[in-house]
Amino acid sequence: MRKWITDIIQGESADATSQAKDDIAAIGIKNGYAPLHIFRYNSDYETDQAIQSRIDGITAAVTAGNLVVYQYPVLISPRFDQFFIDQMHSRGAKVVLLIHDVEVLRGTNVGNRIDEVPYFNKADALIIHNPIMGAKLRELSITAPMVSQYLLDYLDDNHDWHRLFTAPEEFTKTLVLSGNLFKSSYLTDWHEETPISVFGIADDDIQKGLRDNPKIDYHGALRRDELINQLPKGFGLAWDSDSWLGHYGSYTKYNHPHKVSLYLSHGMPVIVWKQAAVAPFIEKNHLGLTIDSLDEIDGLLANLGDDEIKDMLTHVNHMGILLRDGYFTSRALVAAEQQAFVGDIDFQ
Template sequence: MTKYVLNIIREETSNNGLSKPKSDINQTLTSMNYKLIDIPLLIGKKQKLVGSLLSVRKVVAQLKREDTLVIQYPTYMGALFDIKLLNVLHTKHIESVALIHDIDALRFQQPFGKGLHYEIFLLNKVNLIISPNSKMTTFLKKNGLKSKCRELKVFDYLTKVDVSNKNIFYSRNVYFTGNLNKSKFIFRLRNSENVHYQLYGPLDQHQNKVAAMYNGSLSSDSLLSAVDNGFGLIWDGDSEQISNLNNSSFGNYLLYNNPYKLSFYLAAGIPVIIWAKAAEAEFVLSNHLGYTINSIDDINNLISTITPNSYQELIQNVHRIQLKLIHGDYTRNVFDH
């Protein structure tokens, strides 16, 4: 019995966190003796229609009965590839494991037939689901998921940067990193005596509106080295409030997902500030890694109450989790289970 992980090769994206989570999973699993099966990403309707069956055959040709194949979901290979692959794996008695990065129906309006019902239908063809967290698992089960589930808890963050020996110091900086183009709330941020926002990441338009806060876009390793103080903000959407409605939006997606920003801030060694209703708020509070807020407007008062001494206590807790993240421990634990 051999264990494999499907490696869908795509062009490297800019510094927006799209490819690193999946490559980190691949790297950790290969260190656990999983073998990579490489196939190129199919792009566009024509390529997906013409290339799906051939791609499935290439994958399955490398597998035999009772092998295991880990699929990082979603594959973005198209419905024809996904359904055919999962059906063939089942027929050939090959164990399928889907590690969920995203449920797109929860963050984007989907075309007819491609919503949550379709995603559940697909995931029910899988033997084992690695769900991001218990909130996501509960939601999927409530909506018809039958497959066996385990929870990752938080995404690991592998790096060659020596982050564990960084000297983290107290400041009133609040960092927000990632793809700034989808986080319109940044244009409502205001620096004050208590808070100075630091924005990093791709930003295509209106940089002038956040000029006092914007520091450009860096590689993940450069950013890990640069961030050595203050707090990391986990927020999303258009405004300083996140409506707790179950409609598709970037902000509401925090109700269910494991934001990779959380992993980055903890790997950098700084405590976090997260929306109180976010799925990962429980992880933050139970491990004493930072604070929760209901609105961006809460940050000003919150920062004014935090002393250098209480900040140092948080740093010690963050350091404990940091060592796990940078060594891939959460991925190892869920697959060693």
């Protein structure tokens, strides 16, 4: 069996837009997958036939009995997504959709976006974020076999060990937030006593608010390697919205944020919303703290003992080894191969 994985080629960015897909393609290649290079482009003025011909060129070597892992969404167009899976099936290949985002769960599955329910049901298997997302997709009548990834991996072989691991004596009860700050406008009104270092893309108004707040140390938007070199040794905050009723907040109930993997893979315990999908994993594996409100942070950290911190750092440092090696994606790929070709296996 020949195995393929889509490798999305797009411009470098200071957020997680391309990083997760780049890492997954690299992990697939490490596991024996050949890359299918897809360049991001604007297909608005392209005919159906032109898009289909382009896909034929990209996938010319794919034949019957092959397996193709398609990283969804490619963010070219719904037509591209539809034609890709249809053309692979017409050749007799199996298709696994490795899902980065689900618009129907984010409340944005409108307009010219793909109708995800029938689209996902075309797949021979889905790699989803976690069982909570899987249960919600089942409620929406998605019947394709599902495999949970649990965490996004975060590859890093470019930094010395002191950037990857945290010793108890160098850890501080401070906060770090990295990401797209358009989703985190609450920061401009940050009133907690706990110091916070902030990294990420923001418009002029948000930047001014961050720089004017004496409790915030704003570093701007940094590239991946530069960001890692400057991350303080504190708690990584994964908190996108001050209102969990909005699109970003409610979506946190189902997805696993890329920033959680950034923090854990570099020796940083995390603080997440107690109702986030990733919260049970964090709690059960001693990887950080879960809270209902940001107002809890000052008291929680003040009462956190040295032994608790040491225990968290031990678990985080060990989990980081797996994340930097691509463990969670590798595990999901093997399970998805089984589901696509055989389904559940009775080993008794």
